[in-house]
Each structure stands twice: as structure tokens, then as C-alpha cells.
Amino acid sequence: MASVQDEYEARVAAGQIKRDPVQVACLPELERIRAEVHKPQKSGLFRKAPPPPKGLYLWGGVGRGKSMLMDLFVDTLEVPARRVHFHAFMQEMHAGMHAERKKGTEDVIKPVAKKVSDAVKVLAFDEMQITDITDAMIVGRLFEQVMAAGCVIVTTSNRVPDDLYKNGLNRELFLPAIALIKDRMVVQEMASDTDHRQNRMVGAQTYFTPNGPEARTEMERVWQELTGGKSEELVLTVQGRQLALPQYWNGVARATFYDLCGRALGPADYLKLAETVRVLMIEAVPLLSRSNFNEAKRFVTLIDALYEAKVRVILSAADTPEMLYVEGPGSFEFDRTASRLQEMQSEGWGG
Structure with a gap:
């Protein structure tokens, strides 16, 4: 299977993209994740699954190629993965939680998170931003449970994690989610003047x-x-x-x-x-x-x-x-x- 770097070089050679040193600097982190999720899992009755590798939070201004790198990364994966816009994903989560409430489920996040982690090994979010208090209230617990189940999260954003939900209502309740992102994901900036x-x-x-x-x-x-x-x-x-x-x-x-x-x-x-x-x-x-x-x-x-x-x-x-x-x-x-x-x-x- 092709590495992320090989795939990038192939697309440069085909004229599909232009080489950008800021993009090239992000490839090792994406390759680290790709290689880790493809390692064979040791089986056995008493063998505990290894913790998932750290994810990646890729941020920078618009037009820097973040989404292109996300697509390229997902294309190199041979494990169950899903690439989805963050807004669309959160809409699905709210719908799933609503259905669980109607069934009388006490903790509605748990079954929704389990459904996600059972389906994929890698979650690739495009354009993570928090503008809604309902998203802010659940995203930390949702991420925590999905990661605990062995799922790796890779996301792009226009904002550094500390600026997510900036000046939002009851923002202090979102701070643990920011801490989780910084602890469980490598935060990498795409600092480029090229749009x-x-x-x-x-x-x-x-x-x-x-x-x-x-x-x-x-x-x-x-x-x-x-x-x-x-x-x-x-x-x-x-x-x-x-x-x-x-x-x-x-x-x-x-x-x-x-x-x-x-x-x-x-x-x-x-x-x-x-x-x-x-x-x-x-x-x-x-x-x-x-x-x-x-x-x-x-x-x-x-x-x-x-x-x-x-x-x-x-x-x-x-x-x-x-x-x-x-x-x-x-x-x-x-x-x-x-x-x-x-x-x-x-x-x-x-x-």
C-alpha cells in the first residue's frame, strides 16, 4: 500500500496538485497515523488491545490545502474510515441522541458513540468549528468515548484549539474538550501565505x-x-x-x-x-x-x-x-x- 508521502508525490507528478513545503511538512504526521492503524493486532484471550495512536488536529487559514490532505490521507487507508464534514456529523449525533431519549436511554451519548466506533477505525472531520452550545456540551464526551473505543480522529479547522467556541455561552464547560484535543491529538499548524x-x-x-x-x-x-x-x-x-x-x-x-x-x-x-x-x-x-x-x-x-x-x-x-x-x-x-x-x-x- 502507498504511503501518504508516495501518494502526495504521485499527485504532484500527475499535475493534480502543486508541491507546497507547508503541506509536505504535514505528511509525516498523517503517515504516522496511517502506519499505526494498519499494524496487525495481536489476538488472544487475555491480550488487551493497544491504545490507538494520537490523532491529528490540522489547522490554518482557508485555502492552505488542509481538506486536500485529509482526502489524500483517507484515500491511502485500507481500514474502515469515514471522511465527513464536522457539521454534518454533529447533525447525525444529535439525531441519534434524540432517538435514544425517545427510547428512555439514560446516557444517550454512550450508544451513539459506540455505533460510530463500531463502524470505523478512523474518523476524518473536515472544518471543525464549534458555534452551537449544544455541540459544545457533547463534543468532549463524544470524542472521549470514541477514542477510548480505539478510533483515531483526524480533523481540520481554521482555528487553533484554544480558539474553538471562543466567547461562546458557558464556554468554561467546553474547556475540558479543548484539553482532551490537545492531549490526545497532535496539533499542527499549516502556516502559509499561499491560498x-x-x-x-x-x-x-x-x-x-x-x-x-x-x-x-x-x-x-x-x-x-x-x-x-x-x-x-x-x-x-x-x-x-x-x-x-x-x-x-x-x-x-x-x-x-x-x-x-x-x-x-x-x-x-x-x-x-x-x-x-x-x-x-x-x-x-x-x-x-x-x-x-x-x-x-x-x-x-x-x-x-x-x-x-x-x-x-x-x-x-x-x-x-x-x-x-x-x-x-x-x-x-x-x-x-x-x-x-x-x-x-x-x-x-x-x-
């Missing part, structure tokens, strides 16, 4: 008009470029509601105008979306007028949230930004949105 995701967008067109087959083809091309065509659904919970993004991968989300603005969503939904994704592809924005005034208002709110969070926006629309909303109530106020849309297409936009 590979932004580099792929330098000089690229990010606004396609008019709507039609050509725009759809171009949006699909950009999606393939940014994600390699990989996709999973991402479901965000906001104030008890669920906001589902049909296509998501490595910080890049793709949805239609009506997915985002055709439903009764509000500022809280868009703020949660803006803090979760780094690139948002919005397809088929129509002409806006009094006939779709509510959808237009939501679109304005969405763009404001994305603008403030410095999210990169790629979209297809019926017309240029300044011609999208030329008549009807709200058309005058839309001038600011049009201006922001123009600015958001400029080179170097985004965090």
Missing part, C-alpha cells in the same frame, strides 16, 4: 450571464475545478430550523437562488451560512421586481451577510448586477447590493 483556492480563482470569471445552458456549463466547470466533482449535503441547524445545502465540499457550497431565497429564511440563516462556507456558488438568479419582492429582499440580506464575512461568491444571473432589479419597490435600495456584487467579483476578494 491555493484563491489562486485557482485568480483571473477567473465568477459572474455568468444570462441564465441558460452556457452559464450552467460554466458553473459546472468552476464546481469541478474547486471540488473535483465531489459533493455531500450539508445541513445547518439555525434556531431549530434546518437549512440544507444540496452540494458542498471543502468549504465550497453550491445552491440555486430558490434554494436560498425562495424559502422563508432570514438573517440568522444567512449569517450561519456565511460563517460556514468560504465559497458560495449561487445559480440562476432571476430578474428581480415587485413580482418576487420577498425573494429579492432575502437575496439582499444574503449578499450583505456574505459580503461582511468576505465569502467568495460565484453566480449565474439573468443580467449584470446593476440590471437585475430596475423596477419595483426596493429597486433603489438594490444599488448597494449591485455595487457589492461588483466588488465581490474583483480579484483577491474573499478571506
